[in-house]
Amino acid sequence: MSEQIPGPGADTQDGAATSIEALVGSWLPVPDVAERLGVPLSQVRRMLEERELLGLRVGERRILQVPEAFLDETVLHYLRGTITVLADGGMDDEEVVRWLFTADDTLGRGGTPVDALRDGFKTEVRRRAMETAF
Numbered sequence: 604m605s606e607q608i609p610g611p612g613a614d615t616q617d618g619a620a621t622s623i624e625a626l627v628g629s630w631l632p633v634p635d636v637a638e639r640l641g642v643p644l645s646q647v648r649r650m651l652e653e654r655e656l657l658g659l660r661v662g663e664r665r666i667l668q669v670p671e672a673f674l675d676e677t678v679l680h681y682l683r684g685t686i687t688v689l690a691d692g693g694m695d696d697e698e699v700v701r702w703l704f705t706a707d708d709t710l711g712r713g714g715t716p717v718d719a720l721r722d723g724f725k726t727e728v729r730r731r732a733m734e735t736a737f
Contacts, residue, residue, distance in 0.1 A: 628671075670703075
């Protein structure tokens with residue numbers, strides 16, 4: 604049975620509403636992602652279609668944007684497989700992004716799953732993703 608993931612504006616543990624925009628913090632519009640990666644816009648759109656990256660419609664104008672933390676010089680290593688595990692468990696894109704950016708004490712350092720992926724702890728993040736999603 605999957606754990607319930609709060610939706611946009613859902614109450615957090617301290618009772619305050621947290622939007623997905625605030626939880627993630629820094630977002631990049633798709634053209635900026637292409638520029639940052641040095642690839643054509645069509646390649647970024649393909650990455651989104653193939654779920655190598657996730658983007659959500661956020662902000663005042665509701666334009667498609669990608670969390671900046673998903674990128675270094677390239678797309679964050681191990682992100683695609685983690686997205687797949689969570690999506691296969693029934694999470695939609697917003698739930699996946701929320702899960703990746705929500706602090707998780709079971710990961711040891713009390714960081715977020717995306718921080719743990721950035722630090723190279725793929726196995727532990729995927730294990731936790733499987734427990735959450737299934």
